[in-house]
Amino acid sequence: MFQSPPIPPMAQRAALLEAGEGRESPAWPGEAEAFPVEAVSRAMRRVLARRAREALQYGPAEGLEGLREWVCAHLAGQGLRLRPSQVLISSGSRHALDLLGRVLLDPASPLLVQRPTRLGALRAFRPYAARLVGLRCDEQGPAPEALADALPGARMAYLQTRFADPTGLAVPEARARELADLLAGSRCWLVEDQTYGELWLDTPPAPGLLARGVEHGVLVGSFSPLVFPGLRLGWVAGHPSLIARLAQARRAAELQPGSLSQWVLLEMLREGFVERHLPALRERCRERRDAVLEALRRHMPEGVAWTRPQGGAHLWLRLPDGVDAAELLAPAGREGLPLLPGRAFDAGAGGCASFGECSQCRFAEDPQGAAPTRHALRLSFAALAPRAAEPCAARLAQLLRGQAPAAWRPREPATVRDAPRLSLVRPHPMRPA
Amino acid sequence: MFQSPPIPPMAQRAALLEAGEGRESPAWPGEAEAFPVEAVSRAMRRVLARRAREALQYGPAEGLEGLREWVCAHLAGQGLRLRPSQVLISSGSRHALDLLGRVLLDPASPLLVQRPTRLGALRAFRPYAARLVGLRCDEQGPAPEALADALPGARMAYLQTRFADPTGLAVPEARARELADLLAGSRCWLVEDQTYGELWLDTPPAPGLLARGVEHGVLVGSFSPLVFPGLRLGWVAGHPSLIARLAQARRAAELQPGSLSQWVLLEMLREGFVERHLPALRERCRERRDAVLEALRRHMPEGVAWTRPQGGAHLWLRLPDGVDAAELLAPAGREGLPLLPGRAFDAGAGGCASFGECSQCRFAEDPQGAAPTRHALRLSFAALAPRAAEPCAARLAQLLRGQAPAAWRPREPATVRDAPRLSLVRPHPMRPA
Structure with a gap:
């Protein structure tokens, strides 16, 4: 049958453009x-x-x-x-x-x-x-x-x-x-x-x-x-x-x-809109950040660490060493959780993007050199109503339990009172046996 | 004394950007x-x-x-x-x-x-x-x-x-x-x-x-x-x-x-705004176009030709052979007349941009090859209130009288009832003796 002729050439830079399906930035903190x-x-x-x-x-x-x-x-x-x-x-x-x-x-x-x-x-x-x-x-x-x-x-x-x-x-x-x-x-x-x-x-x-x-x-x-x-x-x-x-x-x-x-x-x-408006906006963001931090503290297993945001709308969360955030999040993406895999934020130019040494990380050997952020993800706390923080953290923990090796398997959330509540990401506290 | 250090390099394409001082397009036809x-x-x-x-x-x-x-x-x-x-x-x-x-x-x-x-x-x-x-x-x-x-x-x-x-x-x-x-x-x-x-x-x-x-x-x-x-x-x-x-x-x-x-x-x-609005907008543009065409007919000397616009906001006007529109318009630019020199519209890639043969034009020999539009200009009729058409054409004629060789010197405007009223630019009807 007939076929369409191939389309004419475009600029070389067109090949550098990305489909960019996902909304990358729920930058506005609030409904x-x-x-x-x-x-x-x-x-x-x-x-x-x-x-x-x-x-x-x-x-x-x-x-x-x-x-x-x-x-x-x-x-x-x-x-x-x-x-x-x-x-x-x-x-x-x-x-x-x-x-x-x-x-x-x-x-x-x-x-x-x-x-x-x-x-x-x-x-x-x-x-x-x-x-x-x-x-x-x-x-x-x-x-x-x-x-x-x-x-x-x-x-x-x-x-x-x-x-x-x-x-x-x-x-x-x-x-x-x-x-x-x-x-x-x-x-x-x-x-x-x-x-x-x-x-x-x-x-x-x-x-x-x-x-x-x-x-x-x-x-x-x-x-x-x-x-x-x-x-x-x-x-x-x-x-x-x-x-x-x-x-x-x-x-x-x-x-x-x-x-x-x-x-x-x-x-x-x-x-004077900004002066009147900003305090309430900051308060709303603070409430959301605190709810997310508390939910993470309750639900995240050992081996997971996260930043304590001082501003903005997002936090950075490091998964247990070797867990691929993109694989982990594939199901979550369909559920609309405000999570994105870490490698999307990575210049991919070698080195470590996880605030520390990653020599034990299985991605460190990746021949692409773009891997160390694979075991990290971004959580947009400002996009989560306070009541949604708990289910989001619980779902993330559930996904981790499904993927992580036995050594990282979390204790039950209710008992994790001493789970790491980091103000910043620590060098890997755990590694696979 | 102290000097500022030179600024760091920019992209090569930055050198391709133009200062672009002038408003290039009074695209909206109306006050x-x-x-x-x-x-x-x-x-x-x-x-x-x-x-x-x-x-x-x-x-x-x-x-x-x-x-x-x-x-x-x-x-x-x-x-x-x-x-x-x-x-x-x-x-x-x-x-x-x-x-x-x-x-x-x-x-x-x-x-x-x-x-x-x-x-x-x-x-x-x-x-x-x-x-x-x-x-x-x-x-x-x-x-x-x-x-x-x-x-x-x-x-x-x-x-x-x-x-x-x-x-x-x-x-x-x-x-x-x-x-x-x-x-x-x-x-x-x-x-x-x-x-x-x-x-x-x-x-x-x-x-x-x-x-x-x-x-x-x-x-x-x-x-x-x-x-x-x-x-x-x-x-x-x-x-x-x-x-x-x-x-x-x-x-x-x-x-x-x-x-x-x-x-x-x-x-x-x-x-339904567009359907209601367009007829009046077209009428306003038509009135302006007609006023400008009439004013040009009255004031332009022989050797000047222009298009009769069928739409849009502009017309193209060819000056007597050898007259540089940019030189001519230098004083007009300060008066805010809606005129721009023709070469601004020229790809500058050789050939003729004046709807015809320009072999007699002094710019045809320009080694830059970008010259044939030099003796043309754009007049934005839509930017001229009808009452402003006459003074604009008169001023343009005055500038031409100041620059053109004697052979192109116009008859007095009041008598130019038979001046060329072209629906498009003709091959040079006159050339310097």
């Missing part, structure tokens, strides 16, 4: 019931009453001046002194990463990332075919000696300081100083991602790296966690030459962000 | 007074009353299903039978072109474009470093023999059929059939731009090329002229494999278009 519908309605009414022409017309490629001023004032809280011309309003933080890839990355440019790092960043940078260099991390962030080794010749260092996705951890003061000094002495662009920066859960984190005298860098942030996720607006701020290039790239690719959305956002910001 | 503020307000109220959760939450990378259904129904008017899965909602038509460049163009891929072509398309494709191949055009669109010569080995043919920017002309029935047959027999992707497709001014144009059996292609459109420009939503529709790749590229680069904007648009579409 849709908590969305600020009233505040949006009020802002929209005001905008259309007072600013209708501007809101329906074209605007600047860099975004509204008022939003850029707001970002400057916001970042002043970290000690950054920026002018509005040093800010570009992006179509979400993910879009800022794409623009940065476009302007900074050639094929095979060395791109330094934490291990593990944000899945969305790996996806955004992937089409630019940079050479990913994974930085060994501990609970305080990238290890300074790993950064120092990798910096010579590197094009971009993509670092999450407040807070890392997937771990939920921030870089503390002393470490931030060390890393900033290394970067300031290098010829590498710093891209500092603070998408979840305002979602601290206990105390405000230390200022990031850009605020410590790193000249050649930018800071990336998002309005999604501050307002609502369907808005798709974020920012990138920092070195004027780089911001100017990013504006050119944005103009070439999509002219500008939507005007109406920007004016509604600006009205909400001016009306 | 801000004519914006549909009431309709937007009503749609917003309904969306927030009925669909608030969806409107503030994340949505699909491909855009709202309802919008994709609307595009299918809309394109059925050209005889296209598409499923919603064959449509991607882009962040404006410019953004669709960027995604297409990303997925289809490797460095030096042969990319066929009309001469002249849309400035925004040249800017969108430029960072992908394709090899631009300019197609000779006449008043009916690309010359079939030029397309036939260029098709072997070409990666993408970017063609504007309804209506071309900058000329305002559509490809008529017989030519469209010829071009479609050539493309259907090729291994080249067709990207058919119909951004202004609904803004016909006299009669609806013939269906485009994709509707004539070209399998490997997509059609690009925009909601900006249908609703309002600050919305930044458009579409790309056609071959399923290409649409799937575009969705992957969009997901990597910015996840999705803004939800709130999409829901407001969908509400306006469902409420």
